Amino acid sequence: MxxxxxxxxxxxxxxxxxxxxxxxxxxxxSHLTVFVYCLYALLNDLVRxxxxxxxxxxxxxxSDFLLLSTFTIIEYTLLAYYIYNLFKNKTFKxxxxxxxxxxxxxxxxxxxxxxxxxxxxxxxVPIAISSLILITASIFYFFxxxxxxxxxxxxxxxxxxxxxxxxxxFSGTFFLFLQYDNLxxxxxxxxxxxxxxxxxxxxxxxSISFILKPENQQVLNADEYYLxxxx
Amino acid sequence: MLLxxxxxxxxxxxxxxFFGTIGMLALTIGLIVFIIFHQRKVIRYxxxxxxxxxxxxxxxxxxxxxxxxxxxxxxxxxxxxxxGPLLATARLYLNENLVNLDKTTQLQSIYNAKxxxxxxxxLIRNISHSLMPPTLKNFGLESAVxxxxxxxxxxxxxxxSCRFHDYKERLQTDNELIVFRVIQELINNILKHSNASFxxxxxxxxxxKFYIRMHHDGKGITQxxxxxxxxxxxxxxxxxxxxxxxxxxxxxxxEKDASQTYYKVTIELNREDNQ
Numbered sequence: 001m002x003x004x005x006x007x008x009x010x011x012x013x014x015x016x017x018x019x020x021x022x023x024x025x026x027x028x029x030s031h032l033t034v035f036v037y038c039l040y041a042l043l044n045d046l047v048r049x050x051x052x053x054x055x056x057x058x059x060x061x062x063s064d065f066l067l068l069s070t071f072t073i074i075e076y077t078l079l080a081y082y083i084y085n086l087f088k089n090k091t092f093k094x095x096x097x098x099x100x101x102x103x104x105x106x107x108x109x110x111x112x113x114x115x116x117x118x119x120x121x122x123x124x125v126p127i128a129i130s131s132l133i134l135i136t137a138s139i140f141y142f143f144x145x146x147x148x149x150x151x152x153x154x155x156x157x158x159x160x161x162x163x164x165x166x167x168x169x170f171s172g173t174f175f176l177f178l179q180y181d182n183l184x185x186x187x188x189x190x191x192x193x194x195x196x197x198x199x200x201x202x203x204x205x206x207s208i209s210f211i212l213k214p215e216n217q218q219v220l221n222a223d224e225y226y227l228x229x230x231x
Numbered sequence: 232m233l234l235x236x237x238x239x240x241x242x243x244x245x246x247x248x249f250f251g252t253i254g255m256l257a258l259t260i261g262l263i264v265f266i267i268f269h270q271r272k273v274i275r276y277x278x279x280x281x282x283x284x285x286x287x288x289x290x291x292x293x294x295x296x297x298x299x300x301x302x303x304x305x306x307x308x309x310x311x312x313x314x315g316p317l318l319a320t321a322r323l324y325l326n327e328n329l330v331n332l333d334k335t336t337q338l339q340s341i342y343n344a345k346x347x348x349x350x351x352x353x354l355i356r357n358i359s360h361s362l363m364p365p366t367l368k369n370f371g372l373e374s375a376v377x378x379x380x381x382x383x384x385x386x387x388x389x390x391x392s393c394r395f396h397d398y399k400e401r402l403q404t405d406n407e408l409i410v411f412r413v414i415q416e417l418i419n420n421i422l423k424h425s426n427a428s429f430x431x432x433x434x435x436x437x438x439x440k441f442y443i444r445m446h447h448d449g450k451g452i453t454q455x456x457x458x459x460x461x462x463x464x465x466x467x468x469x470x471x472x473x474x475x476x477x478x479x480x481x482x483x484x485x486e487k488d489a490s491q492t493y494y495k496v497t498i499e500l501n502r503e504d505n506q
Contacts (some may be wrong), residue, residue, distance in 0.1 A: 135259075142262065142266045146266055146269055146270050146273070153271070153274070167259050167263070168259055168260075171256060171258070171259040172252055173252075174251070174255055175247065175248045175251035175252045176248060176252060182244045183244060183248070191245075191248060194252055
């Protein structure tokens with residue numbers, strides 16, 4: 001368990017370091033959103049692992065649920081906002097906005113309901129909905145990207161790596177979080193590795209995005225590459 | 232029994248979780264890989280198209296440079312072979328005046344020199360007219376084309392006629408010259424290669440479009456032939472037509488008439504761009 005603990009914290013810290021090292025490149029507001037998300041995820045884990053929250057809410061199950069639910073809502077909001085800014089198509093923006101409103105209503109409703117119960121359950125439904133919306137939004141982003149007539153390799157864009165990270169993380173953990181309440185304690189421990197692997201992958205992809213030049217500062221690298229190849 | 236059911240249900244959940252996660256990840260990775268490869272393919276296709284277009288531009292430029300050089304050589308040859316000897320002869324006659332003091336011989340020499348100078352003037356006028364037809368400059372495309380067709384028809388080799396239906400508003404002078412050169416080139420090709428017994432040219436407009444159509448009953452080319460020749464090193468005249476029309480943002484279509492008897496060439500221009 002100690003190894004997982006270190007791996008998770010290292011994975012938390014790496015993108016933050018990458019962002020700080022390339023702060024000049026990452027001044028754009030969209031990257032700042034991802035940075036805030038990474039920082040918030042680290043702080044959330046730190047608070048969850050400390051006893052800070054138990055001073056405020058003595059019920060351990062409730063305090064943990066509150067932290068997880070809040071994290072789900074804020075995580076979704078930040079990532080949806082990031083993808084929303086990437087969209088050029090107004091219909092995609094509108095669909096994401098409507099889906100986000102639905103998610104927020106469900107997530108807050110679930111939060112209020114579960115906080116009023118004595119033994120709050122894991123917030124599987126809001127997580128599943130947020131995963132589905134974010135995966136769909138990522139597919140929309142890819143669809144929009146391949147229709148873009150710009151001659152730039154998609155993987156040279158930082159936004160591509162962020163979206164890949166989002167997709168891998170949410171598709172990898174979708175079934176785990178959906179079935180979490182139905183798993184035995186032993187299974188939970190066994191399968192938690194999936195979440196850790198996806199989390200590490202996501203943070204690696206985020207780190208890659210932080211070290212790439214923003215789209216507007218890139219040269220059309222495909223031009224040179226293919227013209228040389230064609231000759 | 233209850234324990235067995237619980238165990239079964241737990242195993243099912245595990246199975247769903249395991250295969251679901253694997254499936255989702257496989258789909259995601261598959262989608263990402265597909266997008267990367269698809270985009271590379273699209274970019275590669277776009278670059279190939281761009282390269283082909285550049286090559287065609289290069290060929291058109293080369294053709295136009297070669298044509299210019301040929302034109303210069305023709306003018307140089309006309310001046311050197313025709314005007315040069317004429318002037319040299321006139322000089323000889325005038326020189327004789329200085330040596331020969333006999334009045335009658337002197338007058339004869341001056342007369343001969345005058346004749347030669349007149350011929351030279353006519354020759355230079357012809358060269359100048361071939362560079363810029365005065366009818367085109369003074370009276371416009373319609374008169375110049377009419378003039379050209381009358382000359383061809385009066386030669387008796389081929390029956391040539393033309394009719395301008397709607398040419399009240401003239402094109403810009405430079406553009407008229409380009410259209411005239413294209414028509415000349417087409418006529419030249421028809422005379423050289425088609426074995427036609429008639430050529431008929433019509434002009435008309437439709438909205439913003441300006442059309443010139445030429446029919447002939449000889450052996451012609453289709454659009455596919457035109458495009459093929461444009462891409463190959465052959466067909467210098469056709470490349471010249473293409474590069475001239477590019478300046479006017481115009482298009483040209485070669486086709487066989489529906490009756491399969493005539494060949495038709497259509498030049499299409501935007502009136503707003505060229506007036």
